[in-house]
Amino acid sequence: MGTETRERILEAGAALVRRQGYEATGIKQIAAAARAPFGSLYHFFPGGKEELGAEIVRRAGARYGRLFPAVLDRSPDLVQGVRAFFAAAAVHLEESDFADACPIATVALESSSRSETLRAACAEVFEAWITDGTERVVDAGVPPERARSLVVGLLGALEGAFVLCRAARSTEALEVAGAAGAAATAAALAGDSGPGLGSR
């Protein structure tokens, strides 16, 4: 069955796009990295690069989206879960020589004014992450609207920290964001309407 080839293409493509972005990654480069025959690429993705890109985004989004719940499940509470997630992101980023941050943020910025297809795929992934995250926060006892704002703030802080960290080749921004995110989460759990991410 050749479906595993399709798999390899998406896998290799995701790794390349995460590091280089969409525009800088060639379709032939993906085929080579996946050790896939070039013809297969257009067989599995007749829509060409754009379709392949959208599929990579969705696929990487679904995989990366499982990380936050997984970390939460291993943490005693929400606040420590948030702290642990930012800390893990910092470790992983540094270990990859500041290459592996968010798998889709670069594509989101590159495509938002150029390809409606790609932009929509990124938006879809972000929204799924937010919805899933909100559910977890609501389960911890935070009112839905407040929970969503918290999660949007957390995700935004994470994405922004990735931008700064990759540029500076330093984890400072992730550390700051992690501490702030944890504090904001604690405030939301305490029912404060006060300071912190997510007070609207």
Next chain:
Amino acid sequence: MGTETRERILEAGAALVRRQGYEATGIKQIAAAARAPFGSLYHFFPGGKEELGAEIVRRAGARYGRLFPAVLDRSPDLVQGVRAFFAAAAVHLEESDFADACPIATVALESSSRSETLRAACAEVFEAWITDGTERVVDAGVPPERARSLVVGLLGALEGAFVLCRAARSTEALEVAGAAGAAATAAALAGDSGPGLGSR
């Protein structure tokens, strides 16, 4: 003097790169948009696309960096200044059909694993923004280290919100980030070591 041609090239290049990113923007496209002869491009930027890109980043960074102090000067205090800055960013983003966000964030993500020259230019700009912002916050009475964390958190929140807003074509994330940023600023001014961005 032909230096004004150089100016036009940087101007046009900045506008294109801001919307499309670095990789998707062609050097000939910049020349055409600037109504500059193509030969002039290599005359002014002998280092080719990379040198031009780095110059665009630095130039756009210097210009955009003047915005935050300007907004602050027109605001009664730091907290309202922060709020106003995020609000203005949201208005400008929406008015530009979600095209004009941070002029260098896309380049930062695209280049960080591909071009040391460009990555360094972006890092330089971010660091300058942070340094300048920290100075303003220190002037308002916050201890230096705390001030820097606050500013790093604010900038990260802004950049991340831009990513989410452009993808979603919505200003939600900027609104959340603005409220959180203002609250965190208030907390820092009050000397709280408690919740909010920048509590390390």
Next chain:
DNA sequence: CCCTCTCTAGAACGATCGTTCTAGGCCAAG
């Protein structure tokens, strides 16, 4: 007047881009 230096102007080059096309291998169904 001429020489030099800056800047304009765009043709030309090789490389690479995404895409299309043709051809063959493989395997299950008839």
Next chain:
DNA sequence: CTTGGCCTAGAACGATCGTTCTAGAGAGGG
């Protein structure tokens, strides 16, 4: 055995990429 599908395989195409090269316009100092 033959047919028809999926999938592999890569050559070929036109377009465009960044870069280099040649040539000339224009101004200023000797």
